[in-house]
Each structure stands twice: as structure tokens, then as C-alpha cells.
Amino acid sequence: MEPHVAALSDSTYRPVWLDSGGRPDILASLEGNARCQLLIVGGGFTGLWAALQAKERLPDLDIMLVEQTFVGDGASGRNGGFLNTSLTHGETNSDYHFPGEKERLEELGLQNMKEFIETLERYNIDAEYEHVGHLSVATNEPMATKLRTQFEAEKALGRDVVWFDGDDMRREVNSPTYTAGLWHREGQDGVVNPGKLCWGLKETILSLGVRIFENTPVLDVTPDGDGMMTTCGGGAIRSDKILMATNAFRSLLPQIRKQVIPVWDYQIATEPLTPEQLEAIGWGKTRHALSNEANMFHYYRLTKDNRITWGGGGAVCYYFGSRTDQGVADDRGRFERLSKEFFETFPQLQGVRFSHRWSGIIASSTRFCMVPGVAFDGRVSWAVGYTGLGVGATRFGARIGLELLGYQPSDVLDTLFVKRRAMNWVPEPFRWIGVTLTRHALAKADANGGKRGLWLKFLDFFNMGFAC
Numbered sequence: 001m002e003p004h005v006a007a008l009s010d011s012t013y014r015p016v017w018l019d020s021g022g023r024p025d026i027l028a029s030l031e032g033n034a035r036c037q038l039l040i041v042g043g044g045f046t047g048l049w050a051a052l053q054a055k056e057r058l059p060d061l062d063i064m065l066v067e068q069t070f071v072g073d074g075a076s077g078r079n080g081g082f083l084n085t086s087l088t089h090g091e092t093n094s095d096y097h098f099p100g101e102k103e104r105l106e107e108l109g110l111q112n113m114k115e116f117i118e119t120l121e122r123y124n125i126d127a128e129y130e131h132v133g134h135l136s137v138a139t140n141e142p143m144a145t146k147l148r149t150q151f152e153a154e155k156a157l158g159r160d161v162v163w164f165d166g167d168d169m170r171r172e173v174n175s176p177t178y179t180a181g182l183w184h185r186e187g188q189d190g191v192v193n194p195g196k197l198c199w200g201l202k203e204t205i206l207s208l209g210v211r212i213f214e215n216t217p218v219l220d221v222t223p224d225g226d227g228m229m230t231t232c233g234g235g236a237i238r239s240d241k242i243l244m245a246t247n248a249f250r251s252l253l254p255q256i257r258k259q260v261i262p263v264w265d266y267q268i269a270t271e272p273l274t275p276e277q278l279e280a281i282g283w284g285k286t287r288h289a290l291s292n293e294a295n296m297f298h299y300y301r302l303t304k305d306n307r308i309t310w311g312g313g314g315a316v317c318y319y320f321g322s323r324t325d326q327g328v329a330d331d332r333g334r335f336e337r338l339s340k341e342f343f344e345t346f347p348q349l350q351g352v353r354f355s356h357r358w359s360g361i362i363a364s365s366t367r368f369c370m371v372p373g374v375a376f377d378g379r380v381s382w383a384v385g386y387t388g389l390g391v392g393a394t395r396f397g398a399r400i401g402l403e404l405l406g407y408q409p410s411d412v413l414d415t416l417f418v419k420r421r422a423m424n425w426v427p428e429p430f431r432w433i434g435v436t437l438t439r440h441a442l443a444k445a446d447a448n449g450g451k452r453g454l455w456l457k458f459l460d461f462f463n464m465g466f467a468c
């Protein structure tokens with residue numbers, strides 16, 4: 001057996017984040033009929049933050065949250081835990097989709113991040129937040145040149161950025177593949193333990209009086225007089241309003257189904273590294289959170305107990321027909337590919353084994369950031385489609401979802417970000433053909449030192465030549 005395959009042979013298919021102590025009990029499912037003022041569908045970050053912010057705005061609001069499996073079983077318990085201030089997946093994307101709003105959206109992102117951290121402190125939520133910023137690494141000269149240009153532009157704007165040339169970079173984290181690095185220390189970006197964040201938010205909203213029902217799938221949503229009727233496995237709920245926080249999962253609302261597609265992303269985690277292994281890669285002095293500058297980029301970081309989690313790269317995949325079923329979740333070939341890419345980056349770690357492997361679905365929108373919406377005369381809203389950058393942005397998405405339902409609306413609702421409708425994805429089979437072509441073109445550009453072919457140039461014209 002090849003070493004990178006053997007390294008996976010004892011791994012468990014489970015997110016490392018959901019496999020640690022302190023996990024709260026799974027709550028009872030809904031049995032029979034119930035009423036509430038606000039029903040939240042989905043127990044990921046968006047649903048949890050929506051419940052929390054609704055309770056902070058309106059403490060007497062009667063809120064129920066229903067989750068089809070358990071809180072954190074979606075992307076929220078399966079991500080890399082990179083906490084990023086951007087609400088729009090970067091400035092270029094922001095400029096393209098929301099012209100004239102870059103500064104406003106930046107301010108809103110900063111405010112969101114500040115309130116995010118303050119909330120953790122206020123409710124004693126131990127999400128293992130580490131304020132480490134974000135380090136982008138180059139693995140070839142064209143990438144290094146691109147990063148250097150970015151560094152100079154950001155430095156000129158007075159941002160807190162640090163440049164590492166090849167040797168300096170390898171002293172920070174030692175991979176023979178690195179040719180340069182750009183460390184963004186600005187603001188409060190860093191990493192969290194996503195599982196603990198879900199659990200902390202869940203316990204907090206329970207303490208504020210939110211009723212949570214797990215193992216309670218929503219099967220149907222229909223208008224009922226001036227409110228809404230929701231049919232769940234096990235019962236029905238009459239509510240004044242509904243906030244849909246179901247992200248990449250197949251939505252009951254066709255409007256949402258057209259605007260997000262599920263993209264599968266795979267991750268592996270090593271066993272805890274020994275001090276000698278950490279020393280061998282120099283990582284640990286600064287607990288950098290890294291990603292490389294490739295189109296099909298890897299993202300990786302240390303956990304509190306010094307495992308490396310490693311995801312992204314060539315394993316990312318969209319399956320024909322927007323599949324979200326478990327049939328594609330534990331795809332050995334994709335994990336083996338990740339493992340191979342891991343040892344190419346850190347050959348000094350030969351012999352290290354992976355304890356966990358898992359996958360999750362990213363909701364990709366055509367604007368590569370959150371898509372809000374409202375239907376049924378303002379009685380149902382949604383916030384979905386964060387496209388791989390939702391750990392921080394979901395708190396903001398939840399806020400928008402609440403405001404669209406009329407809970408203390410603000411002038412944020414007047415922004416293009418909220419008002420401009422996202423383009424729909426094309427239907428199948430064009431959807432699968434388009435996404436697959438793009439994925440191959442991005443991988444080819446990576447292999448060609450970043451040189452973009454005709455298809456990517458065509459997509460760039462519409463700001464669409466992007467991975468998640």
C-alpha cells in the first residue's frame with residue numbers, strides 16, 4: 001500500500017470537531033403540533049446566530065429552531081474554522097457585484113466580526129478562538145509575484161501585512177514547496193473550533209429560551225392565514241414567520257434551489273503532532289492559519305491539540321444533479337488525493353497518520369457570497385450561499401434574514417448587497433458541464449503556473465472564474 005494511502009487506514013469518517021468532549025445532548029424531536037412567533041429551519045451557524053440575535057433584539061419573541069439531524073451536522077460542524085471578516089469573498093468580488101459599496105461592506109464586516117467576538121465573551125462561549133490572522137503562501141514564482149503585488153497594494157493602504165520571501169516563509173512554516181508568503185494580521189481574523197462554536201451557540205440560545213428540536217426534518221411550508229404552516233416529520237408548526245437557514249441542502253423553496261449549488265469539500269486531520277514533529281515543520285511559534293494561492297487551493301491549520309486539518313485542493317467536487325446525499329460523502333479516492341497533496345507539502349511528516357476524514361457541502365452562489373431573500377409577503381426569509389466563507393459571515397447573514405422579516409430593520413436593507421438579486425445557476429445538464437469545465441480549467445491553470453485559458457478568461461469577464 002502506498003504510504004499516503006496507509007496513512008489513512010485507521011482514520012474514522014467523522015469531523016474532528018465533533019469528536020471531542022463537551023458535546024451537548026441531542027435534543028428530542030418534535031412530536032405533535034406547536035406554535036411560535038418565529039420558526040428557524042436549520043441548526044447551523046446561520047440558524048443559531050439568527051436565534052441568538054433575535055433574542056437579543058426582542059427577548060420576549062417566542063422562537064423555535066428545528067434541525068433535520070443535529071446541530072452542527074451541516075457545514076457548520078465540518079468546516080476549516082477559518083474566521084474571516086470579509087462578507088463578500090474579497091474586494092474584487094465586492095466591486096464587481098456591489099459597485100460603490102466596498103467601504104460600506106468592509107465596515108459592516110468589521111462591525112460583524114467585533115460583535116461576533118464580543119458575543120463569545122459575553123456568553124462565555126469557548127470556541128477556541130485564536131487571533132492568528134491569515135497567511136497566504138505561494139508555491140511558484142508567478143504566485144509569489146501576484147502575492148507581492150497584493151502586499152504592496154495593501155501596505156500602501158496602511159494595512160497590517162507582513163511579507164515573507166522564500167527563506168523567511170520556510171522559517172515560519174517549513175515546506176520545501178513555499179516560495180513566499182503574505183501574512184494578513186489586520187483586524188480580528190483567525191481560527192475557531194467550529195464544533196465548539198455550534199455547541200456554545202446552541203447552549204446559549206437554549207438558556208435564552210429558544211426551543212430546539214433535533215431530528216426534525218421540515219417537509220413542507222405553506223401560507224396559513226396571516227402566518228405560515230410548517231409540516232415536519234412528527235408534527236406541524238404554526239408560526240408568524242420563518243427564517244430558512246438550510247444553506248446547501250435541498251431547499252423546499254424553488255427560489256433558493258436556483259440560487260445555490262452544493263459543492264463537496266473534503267478534509268482530513270492528523271493525529272496530534274509531537275513536539276518533534278511540530279519542530280520539523282517549524283510551525284507552532286506562530287500558529288498560522290494557511291492557504292495557498294492556487295485556484296484549487298488547500299487550507300490548513302493547527303487544532304488546539306496540535307493536529308493539522310487539511311482540506312480543499314483537487315478533491316473539491318460538484319456532483320451531477322446537485323447531490324447532497326451520503327453516497328458521495330466518504331469517497332476514498334478524494335481523501336487519498338488529499339493525503340498525497342499533504343505529504344507533498346510536508347515530506348518531513350512521512351509516517352504521520354490521519355485520525356479523521358470527513359466531507360461537507362459548501363453552498364455556492366453565482367455571486368460567491370451570501371444570498372438573502374424574502375417570500376410569502378415578508379413572512380419567510382433566507383440567508384444562504386456563503387460559498388466557502390461563512391464562519392464569520394453567517395452571523396451577518398442571520399442579521400439580514402431577521403431584518404428582512406421585519407425584526408428591527410435597518411438601512412443595511414437598502415444596500416445592493418441585500419437588494420440586488422443574485423443570478424440563478426443554469427439548469428442541468430449545463431450546470432454540471434459548466435462547473436466541471438471550470439474546475440478542470442482551474443486545475444490546468446494551476447499546473448501552468450497560473451496561466452488562464454480561454455474558458456477562464458471568458459468567465460473572468462463575468463467575474464465567474466472562481467473556485468469556492
Ligand SMILES: Cc1cc2nc3c(=O)[nH]c(=O)nc-3n(C[C@H](O)[C@H](O)[C@H](O)COP(=O)(O)OP(=O)(O)OC[C@H]3O[C@@H](n4cnc5c(N)ncnc54)[C@H](O)[C@@H]3O)c2cc1C
Pocket residue numbers: 041042043044045046047066067068069070071072073074075076077078079080081082083084216217218219245246247248249250265266267299311359360361362383384386387388389390391392393394
Ligand atoms: C468542508 C468545508 C470547509 C469550510 N471551511 C470554511 C472555513 O474555513 N471558513 C469559512 O468561513 N467557511 C468555511 N466553510 C463554509 C461554512 O462552513 C458555511 O458557510 C457555514 O457553516 C454555513 O452555515 P449555515 O448554518 O448557513 O449552513 P449549515 O451549517 O449547512 O446548516 C444548515 C442546516 O440546515 C439543516 N437542514 C437542511 N434542510 C433542512 C430541513 N428540510 N429541515 C430541517 N433542517 C434542515 C441541515 O441539516 C444543516 O444542519 C466550509 C464549508 C465546508 C463544507
